Amino acid sequence: MARPLDHAKRAELLAGVVAYIADHGLAELSLRPLAAELGTSSRMLIHYFGTKEELLVQALATQRPDIAALFAEVTDAETLRARLTAFFEANADGRGSASVRVLLQVLGAACAPAGPYARYAHDAIAVFVTALAAALDRIDAIDDPEAVATLLISGLRGIIQDRLITGDAERTTRAARRLIEQNIR
Structure with a gap:
């Protein structure tokens, strides 16, 4: 059975993504360094967002x-x-x-x-x-x-x-x- 999403943790992750990409760039974005910076694992990012692209799209939506x-x-x-x-x-x-x-x-x-x-x-x-x-x-x-x-x-x-x-x-x-x-x- 899949673990339910922790919505507070998800929101916290989204808040850090845009700043990370602004500092490190999109072209070379890799989930492992991003996850390490956000204090989680790449596996958890996939659990919360599905794909790297969806993670970015959702992070941008919070900034729009x-x-x-x-x-x-x-x-x-x-x-x-x-x-x-x-x-x-x-x-x-x-x-x-x-x-x-x-x-x-x-x-x-x-x-x-x-x-x-x-x-x-x-x-x-x-x-x-x-x-x-x-x-x-x-x-x-x-x-x-x-x-x-x-x-x-x-x-x-x-x-x-x-x-x-x-x-x-x-x-x-x-x-x-x-x-x-x-x-x-």
């Missing part, structure tokens, strides 16, 4: 911001620009960088044919596009809200990645603000 709430009730361009700017700053300045670093690695891995993270990456992008497009649609001054949402999301993601790689806060902040200002008038 509530995008729908971020854009809820936005009805004017000024508020939307402010929320997007705040989102960029919160995720580019280090406060959210551990989960952002991991998410960027997962998105890159999802580009591989039959990548294990393709469904997660697709869903993460779709949630963001849908919520932002709905806010843009409420503004009424935006032609093709879905395309503009895609442009903003992809552009900001690229600028955040640039910031994490180069550390150039001044240039990337200017670029993010310009992207937002030019697309939400």
